[in-house]
Amino acid sequence: MIKHIVLFKLKDRSPESIEHTASILRSMNGKIKELLSLEIGTDVIRSERSYDISLTAVVETLEDLQTYQVHPVHQEIIAHMNEVKDVSIAVDYEI
Structure with missing residues (x-):
């Protein structure tokens, strides 16, 4: 199994912007069969x-x-994140 972790720093770091973007990311849940879990x-x-x-x-x-x-x-989601993120980092590893 593979764990995929991404951290995002947004251009607009207001609580409203963060929650809006988090909700967009959460919208993937249940729509991509390969995702065994998404948090x-x-x-x-x-x-x-x-x-x-x-x-x-x-x-x-x-x-x-x-x-x-x-x-x-x-x-x-990537298209949206490319508009709102300042920077992101990722790591993928076997579990």
Whole structure:
């Protein structure tokens, strides 16, 4: 199994913007069969070094991760995130 983690820092770091974007990320839940689990969290510390939103997903294989990456629902999310994010970082590892 593969765990996929992405952290986002948004251009607009207001609570409203963060929650709106988190809800858009959550909208993928149940729409991409390769996602065995999807968790979206928002930072509660809100320090300057904090990232605003985390996405944690689990898929069965690297092939499933690639399928998720190109899925039309995910591509719509990517388009939105490219507009609202300042920076993102990611890590993918076997569990």
